Amino acid sequence: MPTSLSHAIEDSSQETMVTSIVNEQPGHIVPNSNPTASSPSNENNHGIPHDVVHATIQPIPRRGIQNYLHQPIGKTFDIILMGSPRVGKSTLINAILHKDVAQTHAGRNACTQESSYYEYEEFYFTETEDSTTKISTNSIRIWDSPGIKDWTKLDVTEYAQDLINKKSPVCLIFCASPGTYVELEQLKGIVKACKNLKVFIAMVVTNMYASDEADIILKLFQDTLIHHHAQPKVKENIYYYGSIGLCTQVNSIDYIVGNIRKKPGRCRRVHVRHYEIIK
Numbered sequence: 573m574p575t576s577l578s579h580a581i582e583d584s585s586q587e588t589m590v591t592s593i594v595n596e597q598p599g600h601i602v603p604n605s606n607p608t609a610s611s612p613s614n615e616n617n618h619g620i621p622h623d624v625v626h627a628t629i630q631p632i633p634r635r636g637i638q639n640y641l642h643q644p645i646g647k648t649f650d651i652i653l654m655g656s657p658r659v660g661k662s663t664l665i666n667a668i669l670h671k672d673v674a675q676t677h678a679g680r681n682a683c684t685q686e687s688s689y690y691e692y693e694e695f696y697f698t699e700t701e702d703s704t705t706k707i708s709t710n711s712i713r714i715w716d717s718p719g720i721k722d723w724t725k726l727d728v729t730e731y732a733q734d735l736i737n738k739k740s741p742v743c744l745i746f747c748a749s750p751g752t753y754v755e756l757e758q759l760k761g762i763v764k765a766c767k768n769l770k771v772f773i774a775m776v777v778t779n780m781y782a783s784d785e786a787d788i789i790l791k792l793f794q795d796t797l798i799h800h801h802a803q804p805k806v807k808e809n810i811y812y813y814g815s816i817g818l819c820t821q822v823n824s825i826d827y828i829v830g831n832i833r834k835k836p837g838r839c840r841r842v843h844v845r846h847y848e849i850i851k
Contacts, residue, residue, distance in 0.1 A: 646708040650689075650715060650739045654732065654762070655747035656754070657719030660778035664747060664822070665690055665714050674716055689713040715739055723753055729761035736769045744771050748793075749778040750785035759796040763817065767800060773817035780821035793819035 653661045662674035673690045693711040717735060720726060736744065744766055748754045759775070766773040775793040780786045794811060798804065801813035810820040 646710065648711045648713060650713045650741040652715045652717055652735055652739055652741045652744045653747060654717050654735065654744060655719065656723075656752040657721060659719070659747045659749040659752050661716055661719070661747050664745075664776070664778060665716060668692075668714065687715055687717050689715045715741070723755065723758055727761075728758045729765050732762045732765035733769065736765060736771055741771055743774060745774045745776055747776050747778050748789050750783040750789070754789060754792060756792055756795060759792060760799070763796055763800065767816060772815065775817060775819040777819075777821040778823070780823045786821055790819060790821055 653665065655661055665674040666672050669690060669692050674688075691711050691713045693709055696708045696710070698706050698708075720728075720731075732744070744762075746759075746762055763773055765771075775797065777786045777789045777793070794804070797811070797813040797817055797819060800816045805812040810818055812818045
């Protein structure tokens, strides 16, 4: 079965959120193993009366709830795709969006020449107190950056930092496929840039069925990320490295050689609240 890239940023952001909440809890109490030593006698331990609780808690206006729920939506989130030419970045974009929006080319001259983005939108509707409908829009813009033709003449760390500073993405997806150039030191520079600027990185091996070299590239990704998070969590063949990033292998389209036909990993729609990338 093809591997999948799913809930990529959602898992990492949830970990960060949980850590933040725990750290901010005032007066964290560790229960005493001897209840008689720390709790009052049963005759005095009746709890708080139900009516007192209700009188103390202030009702939250419906409008306040709606405004709170709409705060995290109505925004645009940017994702950058980065890699060498002919690694399947445009094909991956089409698979993520379930639309043929990015032009794909076969052959040696296939390369994205300049940055362009492809947008996915979702609409949220809620009814207000005066029976009018409030509409909020969330969107994800996936930026297809120009393919890197000559890694030897490029300061990869500086290049990645420049891309991130220009687009302010929530995630950078780095793609590599069998037969393309990729080096451990260059990968370290990309991860370093993402870590310094607090951007989640997804390192993806595309065209995973093309050759056994796909496993070698995945191992390079693992060797790069493990320096930043020693104990990855593995789920559905996706290797999560805390809030730093993840790596996996995918095949965005059918792979056909002779009588052999392999289906791609099914691509879920992009959900802007949960950042579901591939399923």
